[in-house]
Amino acid sequence: MAWISDGKGCRIQFATYDEIDDAMLQYWPEDDDKDLTTTIVKRGWAFVDGGKAHHTMHLHNLESKLLKKDTLYMYQVGSVKGSATLWSDVYKFHTPSSGDTFEFVATGDMGTSNAVSMPNLLRVANQHRYDFIAFAGDQAYDMADFNGTKGDEYMNFVQDIYATIPVMAAPGNHENTYNFSHYKNRFSINPYAESGFDDPTMYSLDYKSLHLVSFSSEVFFDEGSPEQIQTALQWLDQDLAKANANRHIRPWIMVFAHRPLYCSPSESEDCTDKADIMRNGLKETDFGGLEALFLKHRVDIYICGHRHNYERTYPLAHNKRMATSYYQPPSFFQLIVGNAGNFQGTDSFENASVPIADWSALRYEGYGFSTIKVSPTKLQIxxxxxxxxxxxxxxxxxxxxxRKPRYTNGRRLRCSSNAAASTNYAFDNEEDETTAAYSSGRSSISCSMHHHRHQIIP
Ligand SMILES: [Fe+2]
Known part of the structure; x- marks a missing residue:
């Protein structure tokens, strides 16, 4: 399952090997089974794997109507053929709370073997505490293997997770077979159409104070083309520009994709030539890469996988550390969360000949997963x-x-401290200042109230 924006509704996909007449979704609040909603779609579509066996399945995408907030829903899907209806197991999911805070999980690079984080992700799903999983590419290793049956095996393997908590995915290099056909079909519930992109490899999602963008890093590599790069970057530019204009509603912008812009150690090609392509684009095109757009639109965080470890950077730009604090950071920073667990094991940082880059804040080469708590003024990672x-x-x-200051009633608190002194984060032109003060944790910080003449919120 996947969210549509703000968790107002969800989309659910299921697969059948046989063609069916109708696909059904029935859902109801856990505490009120009389409040039952049924949606029906016609037979779905046949997805044929690109391998010699032409392995075929029928995929069915269903969408809920508007959902109530703060609600645990039960649901099941059904396949109707002739007079017979077969129902799935009953699953349970929760809708967003009415508060302004939520938590989500970020991970990547998990297959069916050595899926070390799988039990934890199942626990996380069943807790109904986290609102979705952002999955930064490389699922199944690979869905197209064994004439596409590896994809079926993986989806069955993760079903209890993926049917319980919405999964917002991004494609990785291990999804690229047959022009990403498995990903494009099996993740066609991604909210791409309403995001203005024409296939499921890119989309964005608004969720409370977060604007989350799922981007395909793979346009720059093997299966990509200059046309795809140009289309992708133009879409990203427009999407981020719109999000940046809406900071007063959604202060945080995160982008996630599969490959890193920065990583350690520098002996790895992923962390030199390929990371440079991610940041600056291909030398033979003049479209540029991701970093200029992230800086232009003041992206807060970039999340990725591909390297099978965890690495957090400091705020950085152009291969240079920009701050050692995350208080009103002057630029984006990056998290690599590619350590969910797969048959390749973890990627080591061990390399005595290379000094650690000054932008590398924390490196961990074991297995794990990240959680991020989002509120309008604070991210807890x-x-x-x-x-x-x-x-x-x-x-x-x-x-x-x-941390960043709160936008409220067209004003935002602006604070100066050593960490923030050089940030000059934005909205510098049309402000009147009145001085306020608050104290945070360890030290007292002096703040200014900035009034914005052109804010939209009344
Ligand atoms: Fe990868």
């Missing part, structure tokens, strides 16, 4: 260890808090 022996939850590997 945590990384949790998954233990390889039995998939148990280990220690908390990392925790960092990112």
């Amino acid at each position: 945590s990384h949790h260890q998954s233990l390889p022996k039995d998939g148990a939850l280990g220690r908390m590997v990392d925790r960092v808090i990112v």
Whole structure:
């Protein structure tokens, strides 16, 4: 399942090997089974794997109507053929709370073997505490393998997770077979059409104070083309420009995709030539890469996988650290969360000949997954260890808090401290200042109230 924006509704996909007449979705609040809603779609479409066996399945996308907030829903899907209806197991999901805070999970790079974080992700799903999983590419290793049956095996493997908590995915290099056909079909519930993109490889989602963009890093590599790069970057530019104009409603902008813009150690091609392509684009095109757009539209965080470890950077730009604090950061920073677990194991940072780049804030080469708590003024990022022996939850590997001033009634608090002194974050022109003060945690910070003449919120 996947969200449409703000969790107002969800989309659910299921697969059948046989062609059916109708696909049905029935859902009801857990505490009120008389309040039952049914939606029906006609037979779906046949998805044929590109392998020699022409392995075929029928996929069915269903969408809920508007959902109530703060509600646990039960649901099941049904396939109707002739006079017979077969129903799936009943699953449960929760809708967004009415408060302004939520949490989500970020992870990537998980297959059916050595899926160390799988038990933790199942626990996370069943807790109904996290609102979605952002999955930064490379699922199944690979869905197209064994004439596409690996994709079926993987979707069955993760079904109890993916049917319980919406999964907002991005494509990775292990999804690129047959022009991403498995990803484009099996993740066609991604909200791409309403995001103005013409296939499921890119979309964005508004969710409370977050604007989340799912981008395909793969346009720059193997299966990509200059036309695809241009289309993707133009779409991203427009999407981010719109999001940046709506900061007063959604202060945070995160982009996630599969490959890193920065990573360690520099001996790896992923962290040199390929990271440079992600940042600056292909030398033979003049479209540029992602970094200029992230800086132009003041993206807060970039999340990715591909490297099978966890690495957090400081705020950075053009290969240089811009700050050592996450208080009103002057530029974006990056999290690599590609350590969910797969048959390739983890990527080591061990390399004595290379000094650690000054932008690398924390490196962890075990298994795990991240959680991010989002409120209008604060992000709390945590990384949790998954233990390889039995998939148990280990220690908390990392925790960092990112803060920015609150936008309220067309004003925002602006604070000066050592960390923030050089940031000059935005909206500098049309402001009147009145001085206020508040204290945070350890030290007192002096703040200014900035009035914006052109804010839209009344
Ligand atoms: Fe990858």
